[in-house]
Amino acid sequence: MTFEPGTSHLTGVRGAELAWTRSGRGPHVIWAHGLTSSGRGEEASGMFDWEPLTARHRLIRYDARGHGGSSGTPEPEHYTWPNLGLDLLELLEHTVGDERVDGVGSSMGTASLLYAATTTPERFRRLVLTTPPTMRAQRAVHVRGYLDAAELIERSGLAAYEEAITAEPPPHIYSGPGWTRPAVEVTERLLPSILRGAARSDLPSDNALTALDLPVLILAWSGDPGHPLSTARHLAETIRGARLQIADIPMQLRTWPELATEFLA
Structure with a gap:
């Protein structure tokens, strides 16, 4: 099957239609976005800019199940992290x-x-893992937050949820100009299930992480309890040979696209 570069596509994957695009030239790299965003959402907000990767790679940006232009059903189990990995x-x-x-x-x-x-290691050459989420015991407070948010949406609607998250201060690394909070690119119908799927999730076991045998670069920022440095450091200690780079100020964060491009060269 032929897919034209730069064109938006829909591909059937495990009962959903996933939206994706491809740009650039060279070996493929796939970009996987964060919760409630989309393949372009975090770039549109000024959070990241992965366009430099397209000078050396064909970059696939896709919308996760239930996000952006991708379809989904209101079943929380479909949105757990292991299932998103299978997607x-x-x-x-x-x-x-x-x-x-x-x-x-x-x-x-x-x-x-x-x-x-960790499911199919032979599929990947290298990984760049940015802003790793909470894991293990640290997830408890965020699990409660996801469940409370799902109930808020069902009780008061999506606008109430958006108002609540807008009231939360952003990570200090995004306190300056040129950044807007990423838009919520999930429908009111699906978002409660997506949040409950996140609440049922955790990172892979340490045994699975230890078994990874490929180059890994971890890019983390400080001052964000939802993406704590403790997770990034644990991953760096557990995955053999993993490199960790921490951004404390916006200027350091802006180097991430170049760091990723160099690492994947």
């Missing part, structure tokens, strides 16, 4: 065939990549 793997079968790829993820996308890589 990613099947999408790669349709888009790149047997080619080994590089992966870049953010938060939920980092978790999806880790499940995909």
